[in-house]
Amino acid sequence: MLAEVYLPLPLNQTYTYRFKEGETQFGCRVSVPFGKRKLTGFVVNVKEDQETDFEIKEIIKSVDKTPIFTSELLDTAKWMSKVYIASVGQILSMMIPSGRRESESALFSAEESFTPIKMLSEEQQSALDEINNNPGETFYLYGVTGSGKSEVYLRAAEEVIRQGRKVIYLVPEITLTHQLLSDISLRFSNRVALLHSALTPSQRLKHWHKIINGEADIAIGARSAVFAPFKDVGLIIIDEEHENSYKSGQTPRYHARQVAQKRAVNMHSTLVMGSATPSLEAYLSMKKGAMKRLDLKTKVAGGAEAKVKIVNMLKESRTISKELEEEIRSALHDRAGVILFLNRRGYTNYYHCNSCGHVEECPNCSIALTYHKSSERMVCHYCGYSTPLVSHCSKCGSHDMSVAGFGTERVEEEAGKLFPSARIARLDTDVASGDKEKVKKTIEDFKKGEIDILLGTQMVAKGLNFPRLRLVGVILADSTLSVPDFRSEERTFSLLEQVKGRAGRYRDDGRVVIQTYRVDDNAIKAVRDQKVAEFYENELEIRKSLGFPPFTRLVALTLRSRNEDSVRKASDELYLLLERVISKSGYSDVYVIGKNPCIIYKKASNFRYQILLSGENFIHLNTIVKVSLERYHTPSNIYIEIDVDPLSLL
DNA sequence: AGCACGCCGACT
């Protein structure tokens, strides 16, 4: 018998091997000789012996006795290979666990806990009915924090499982807590598989087998759980749809939302996404009617919309303004919890006007210009536009301009001085990756009221819920606003809105103080004035006029090498090739936005250049990139990374 | 992606 095998190499073809009948079958991993090497490949077809014009080698052994992937997953892999421009073998080796033996350790332990039977609100019930009565459709649960989205997801899941079908439940890594797993595990009588990046290969294999052996009804996890090898999925849930962590940071840089959409088509699954702050992509899709919007407007657990105050930092000399100080004092007095939210300082310094807060933008792309110290110029990292460092503000004419932004140390120091008797603790993602126990304790202490002020980054803005929390102070909203990215307004809006949701999660007296130099910014004002629809509509208009997603698609090609001259040369060559291929193709919608040194020019002793392309028609754009890269003979010391629909361009 | 083969420059 012969087996056609995909290998984990950038070669988009199968290789044929001989095997003894019964030794392996479709869907199994096999160990095979390839040149002088031994590789693990994936059997995607078996056939009778036949004459071939090449020599055929024998399989070393079959890693699996029974299939580890389905034909539907193979179809998804082939689709991904086209969309993300990677070989099928690379896609398969990314989605299928590499473990060879199942882990001995228990999958996870559910702690017995009392979960009261929750009554659904009218809104929740009608959303649930809508989902249950329209299998195979796509829905968006658009609801504020605390509106009870999770309960709707879980009821919909129960219904699908009752019908004998399976469920995939995606949550952002950060919300994948032990508590959530425990709850889900109890609710679905342990017929749950867990898939996320922190599992070891053998643990991953164990959960994967649980699915294949029919011992799980629901797979829960972060991004990679979208590949759960169920044969018949009735429902795919994507909670917090707007989260960037659904996009893979490594090649192949897939987006779990896109993969979910493909698998939902394959298996006629219902797709339910949800968030309080949809991505602009999702918002446009709802607007066009491609997915049905289901609103959840009331908070089921009580709690009212937090009051938002914007503080102009231009008049302040300290990092904690007078107004924020007052609010903190009042909260401390009432023994209510305070979180001070600091964005991780951007990768770039941004130059701003000290009189009006204005940040200079690219005239072509409207993204913040970055300051290059060496050349004393302001540069656009999208299109390459550059201008000498301006001496006066283009908005108000003031000559008082400087580099802005402040670090966490300074805030911590000032908070300590202002509130000497308050107990202050720090919590950020950097700390989280190092010492999990310490983070857990910090959170517990804050919950119990043993910590008064929590100073944190991203982490405290998402996922965590504290009934004690009354005040959130955003130290400087400008730091997300001034990231040189066309999504900076959207990100700022989303972050502030999430922060606001945290403050008003359980209480009626929640407060948010946003400190900024840009008091007129759309995102900030929209959060304060609850002008959500207006914000989205306005942002869509801007994207449309500038030709950015969701009205176009982008592809970023990043070239890197240890040799500075060769990357620069290679990026010039590839750029010219792309231009040639585009003009020959006749696709008038596709163009190269720019070819530039990356914002992070040197990373891990590699020099980096980026070529950014845009196209209205994705097939056109994809074809241009694929053809150009096939035609381009990449020098051996250069590595090219392809990012389709990039979310971050650093 | 690796790994071999192969063809020219500068070294014991």
Next chain:
DNA sequence: GTCGGCGTGCTC
């Protein structure tokens, strides 16, 4: 004379 640089080509 050989050691080693990396361009080219192949792997069932």
